[in-house]
Structure formats: C-alpha cells, structure tokens
Amino acid sequence: MHEPTDLLPEGLVPGDLSISRRDLLIAGAASVAATTASAADASGAATRPGKASTKDAVSSMMTVNLRVNGQPRELKLDTRTTLLDTLREHLHLTGTKKGCDHGQCGACTVIVDGRRMNSCLSLAVMHEGAEVTTIEGLGTPDRLHPMQAAFVKHDGYQCGYCTPGQVCSAVAVLDEIQRGVPSHVTGDLNVKPLLSPLELRERMSGNICRCGAYSNIVDAITEVAGRPA
Ligand code: FES
Ligand code: FES
Numbered sequence: 330m331h332e333p334t335d336l337l338p339e340g341l342v343p344g345d346l347s348i349s350r351r352d353l354l355i356a357g358a359a360s361v362a363a364t365t366a367s368a369a370d371a372s373g374a375a376t377r378p379g380k381a382s383t384k385d386a387v388s389s390m391m392t393v394n395l396r397v398n399g400q401p402r403e404l405k406l407d408t409r410t411t412l413l414d415t416l417r418e419h420l421h422l423t424g425t426k427k428g429c430d431h432g433q434c435g436a437c438t439v440i441v442d443g444r445r446m447n448s449c450l451s452l453a454v455m456h457e458g459a460e461v462t463t464i465e466g467l468g469t470p471d472r473l474h475p476m477q478a479a480f481v482k483h484d485g486y487q488c489g490y491c492t493p494g495q496v497c498s499a500v501a502v503l504d505e506i507q508r509g510v511p512s513h514v515t516g517d518l519n520v521k522p523l524l525s526p527l528e529l530r531e532r533m534s535g536n537i538c539r540c541g542a543y544s545n546i547v548d549a550i551t552e553v554a555g556r557p558a
Contacts, residue, residue: 389408389409390405390406390407391405391408393406397416398461409452411453412448412455413425413427413448416439416461416463425437425438425439426491428490431450432449433537434536435491435535436491436493438493438536439462440461441456441461443460444501445502464493474496475553476496477496479549480496482552483549483552484542485542485548485549486545487540491536491537491540494536495533495546498532498535499533499546499549502529502533503550506521506554510522512528514527526551529550530543530547533550
C-alpha cells in the first residue's frame, strides 16, 4: 500500500498539492477557452460565403485529355464529373444513356481502351489519355456496325433505350471471348470460353432491358459471332 506522499512527483511535498491543483485548474480553463475559440473560428470560416468554397471550386477543376471515337478531346472538368456526364453533357454524345446512374442497368456502357465499362461509375479524370468508344463511334445510320445491323435484323430492341449500352457491351463481349477471358459460367479455365448462349447471357447480364428483348439480343450477338442464331 502506497503512502500518499509516495504518489507525488519527486521534490513535491503535501503542502504543495493545493497550489499544484489550482494551477492545474487555471491551465485547464485556459485550454478549454482556446479550443472553443479555434472551433468558433473554424465554423465561422466554413459558413462565411466566398472564402473556403471559392478555393475548393478552383482546386476541383482539372484538364483531361481523352480520345473519343478517334477524336482527341481536351476538357476542363470538375474532378467529380463522371465519364457518362462528360460524354453526354460536355461532348453532347447523347447516344450513351443514363438509366440508373448507379451501375445497375448497363445503359451507360462504353468501351474504354478496349474494355466495356459502366461510364456512370467512373470519373473522367481517371481516364487521362484513354481511348473511349461510344455507340456513335461504332457505326453511323448509313454505315451500321455489324452488331447494330444484327440487332435490327433480329429485333434486339423495342424502345431502344438500353440498346446503345447493349451494343457496346456485346461488341466487347465477343472480344473478351476471343481473348479467352473467362466468365462466371466458364466451366474450364484452361480452355477458351465457348460462344454458347449460356456464356452470352451471363456476360450480358449487366445490361438490363426493360422491354425484355433478351432472346433476340442473344440471337443478334450469336450471328455476329459467326454461329447460326
Ligand atoms: S446508368 Fe450506368 S449502370 Fe445504369
Ligand atoms: S429495348 Fe427497351 S429497355 Fe431494352
């Protein structure tokens, strides 16, 4: 069991304790006052219009270079701009559709450096120097891409809202299979994936069609792949 004096710092006698305690209280009060003052400063700065917000706005802009459908494009963008909004709002390429804006429907699918992606889930600044292909870059009304022509032939759409994303996705899917990229349903990872309806349905499962044109979409992709639909 310690004597009370054992707990005091060296050189301090019990009589000094009251002074020490008073000093401690004064120091504590001063520190609370200082903390409160700096917190008030901080909240004042946050609510004062102009200062912090202007600085943030300036620092959030960035120059981004993309190659879109073969054309070099230099854009000054807010760093929070998605690739989808860059294409639609800044480059006016409205063929790429905004469905859910949450990565759940595939309407915004484009091809970036040869791989399909949901452009609503990706920031444009992440793609400096990238090659972006949208539905406008695949074909034109006069010169349809074979996948577009096959969608027309097989009635692979009704309202057409999902179609640009379906076509971009389908083009990239055939390339994935060609490169031997496995999917969730690929049975043997050591052999090239088959061009089976099961593979196509699995790989296209991120592209939702509210009109339910799925079987015709699979027929269109199958025909482009060189197999009888
Ligand atoms: S809009 Fe991008 S996945 Fe739906
Ligand atoms: S064709 Fe209408 S959503 Fe697919």
